[in-house]
Amino acid sequence: MAQPFHAGGAINHLQLFDPSIHGLGIMRTFWNSWSELDITHLGSIVALAGVAPAAWRFIQRTGQEAWTWIKRFFIASVTIPGSDPINRNVASWVLAKVIEPQQIRFFTAKTEIGRDGNEGQLLKKTRRSVQYCPHWESTWFWHSGSLFVVSRPAESFKAAMTDPSYDGVGGEELTISCFGRSAAPIKSFIDTCREFADKQAQYFVIIYARDRYGLSWKPKARKPIRRIETVHFDDTIKQELLLDIKKYLDPRTSRLYRSRSMPYRRGYLFYGPPGTGKSSLSTALGGEFGLDLYEVKVPSVANDSDLEQMFQEIPPQCIVLLEDIDAVWSDRESETQEANGAARSGCTLSGLLNVLDGVGSQEGRVVIMTTNKPERLDSALVRPGRVDMKVWLGNISKNCAEQMFIRMFTPESDGWSPLPKKRNDSSNPQGSRQLDLEAVRMLARTFADSIPEDTFTPSQLQGFFQLHLESAVEAAASISTWVEKEMAKKVDKDFEVISNRHACRVNYK
Numbered sequence: 001m002a003q004p005f006h007a008g009g010a011i012n013h014l015q016l017f018d019p020s021i022h023g024l025g026i027m028r029t030f031w032n033s034w035s036e037l038d039i040t041h042l043g044s045i046v047a048l049a050g051v052a053p054a055a056w057r058f059i060q061r062t063g064q065e066a067w068t069w070i071k072r073f074f075i076a077s078v079t080i081p082g083s084d085p086i087n088r089n090v091a092s093w094v095l096a097k098v099i100e101p102q103q104i105r106f107f108t109a110k111t112e113i114g115r116d117g118n119e120g121q122l123l124k125k126t127r128r129s130v131q132y133c134p135h136w137e138s139t140w141f142w143h144s145g146s147l148f149v150v151s152r153p154a155e156s157f158k159a160a161m162t163d164p165s166y167d168g169v170g171g172e173e174l175t176i177s178c179f180g181r182s183a184a185p186i187k188s189f190i191d192t193c194r195e196f197a198d199k200q201a202q203y204f205v206i207i208y209a210r211d212r213y214g215l216s217w218k219p220k221a222r223k224p225i226r227r228i229e230t231v232h233f234d235d236t237i238k239q240e241l242l243l244d245i246k247k248y249l250d251p252r253t254s255r256l257y258r259s260r261s262m263p264y265r266r267g268y269l270f271y272g273p274p275g276t277g278k279s280s281l282s283t284a285l286g287g288e289f290g291l292d293l294y295e296v297k298v299p300s301v302a303n304d305s306d307l308e309q310m311f312q313e314i315p316p317q318c319i320v321l322l323e324d325i326d327a328v329w330s331d332r333e334s335e336t337q338e339a340n341g342a343a344r345s346g347c348t349l350s351g352l353l354n355v356l357d358g359v360g361s362q363e364g365r366v367v368i369m370t371t372n373k374p375e376r377l378d379s380a381l382v383r384p385g386r387v388d389m390k391v392w393l394g395n396i397s398k399n400c401a402e403q404m405f406i407r408m409f410t411p412e413s414d415g416w417s418p419l420p421k422k423r424n425d426s427s428n429p430q431g432s433r434q435l436d437l438e439a440v441r442m443l444a445r446t447f448a449d450s451i452p453e454d455t456f457t458p459s460q461l462q463g464f465f466q467l468h469l470e471s472a473v474e475a476a477a478s479i480s481t482w483v484e485k486e487m488a489k490k491v492d493k494d495f496e497v498i499s500n501r502h503a504c505r506v507n508y509k
């Protein structure tokens with residue numbers, strides 16, 4: 001009998017699925033044992049799976065194309081650069097009002113640094129708190145009757161996360177889009193975000209610093225407001241300073257300056273030994289007047305154009321803190337300073353004067369310069385118009401030491417008492433006895449009597465309090481011994497030089 005012809009030895013396609021020919025019988029039995037699926041359908045499924053990715057790519061491309069057209073004709077959008085303060089305002093609003101209520105499940109975790117926390121816990125690496133930053137690329141929400149989309153590129157978020165000082169809010173370019181042919185709803189949305197941020201920020205000062213590449217300003221820390229009363233120095237000078245800044249920030253002053261063609265700016269110099277509160281006072285002023293703080297570490301500035309760039313990007317109405325301003329030398333003093341091994345900034349004196357006087361500086365900023373070495377400053381830098389008020393922050397006076405003691409041990413509403421815990425006191429299971437404010441005041445006077453006038457820095461005294469925080473009585477009793485020990489220590493040369501300046505500070509002012 002003639003056999004059917006098989007081209008190229010190929011078998012008939014019906015025979016291909018004949019279980020008796022290829023031993024597929026076992027597989028078929030297996031399939032049938034747990035599924036109704038016929039093995040002959042497998043080919044179609046495999047073919048479909050092969051087509052699916054291409055189909056998905058097609059749908060995506062079509063979607064993107066459609067989205068581009070929708071954007072072009074039906075969507076308004078505003079892009080906010082990562083370094084702008086509005087960026088942080090919008091990011092905070094989106095986090096609080098959209099992302100958190102959605103109970104997002106995707107986070108980036110990193111060890112929290114530079115935050116106030118439980119000091120004891122911070123000593124153990126494994127106990128350091130973890131910061132969880134919600135991970136989102138774009139989010140949709142309704143606001144005041146309009147549909148909004150806020151998106152941020154994932155790449156810039158990843159880059160921000162590698163910055164150890166990043167606190168997880170803002171700092172990446174944001175694009176806000178809304179359906180409609182007008183950007184007005186977006187502008188009103190941004191106003192809402194700013195009001196929201198203002199309300200939130202009333203308890204915090206935001207400190208901006210250059211990112212690690214020196215390319216843009218980044219929020220470095222959000223510090224709880226430090227009350228100005230917690231920075232101890234001459235009360236009269238403190239009141240003068242507060243009044244001066246208040247008057248300067250008054251909108252009428254800005255109008256008056258402008259109408260008389262005067263540059264609207266004000267400069268302050270805080271000078272004194274290390275640890276006397278120059279940085280603390282600057283942060284406290286930020287809180288007092290609701291201003292953000294832009295920190296420039298002068299010795300780290302690479303060159304004049306970097307400094308100029310920094311100043312151009314600083315918004316109006318903020319504090320610009322130029323720390324360690326003595327690192328800027330004029331050409332004539334360069335050789336002697338270098339021989340002394342002093343730190344030198346990459347920017348020059350003329351570069352600094354240019355940014356202080358430049359167009360960008362006339363926008364209501366408060367410029368604060370700090371130095372430990374006022375004698376090194378060029379007279380051109382501290383002339384009126386660049387520095388309008390000089391504030392000496394020196395070693396602590398008896399009066400300030402007394403105030404500091406009262407602040408440290410004033411009984412608080414949480415039931416904490418400034419007395420040592422009495423061991424085995426069964427009548428008082430919590431071991432605390434109340435010490436009223438009058439008793440604290442009396443101890444403060446005894447304490448201050450033991451402190452020599454203008455000898456220790458406030459930070460040294462703070463160090464002492466850190467050892468005796470549990471008990472006002474113990475602190476008052478231990479101070480004489482501490483003073484003796486500290487006095488016996490070798491006095492640092494630099495301190496002597498600065499202390500001598502104190503004597504001629506009246507001339508300096």
Ligand SMILES: Nc1ncnc2c1ncn2[C@@H]1O[C@H](COP(=O)(O)OP(=O)(O)OP(=O)(O)O)[C@@H](O)[C@H]1O
Nearest residue numbers: 230231232233274275276277278279280458459462
């Ligand atoms: N006048 C002060 N009143 C209260 N606390 C102070 C004062 N001066 C310093 N301290 C405390 O000492 C620490 C260091 O203060 P701060 O950094 O402000 O000093 P500084 O003068 O800026 O020092 P440096 O010149 O080294 O930068 C802070 O924790 C601060 O609380």
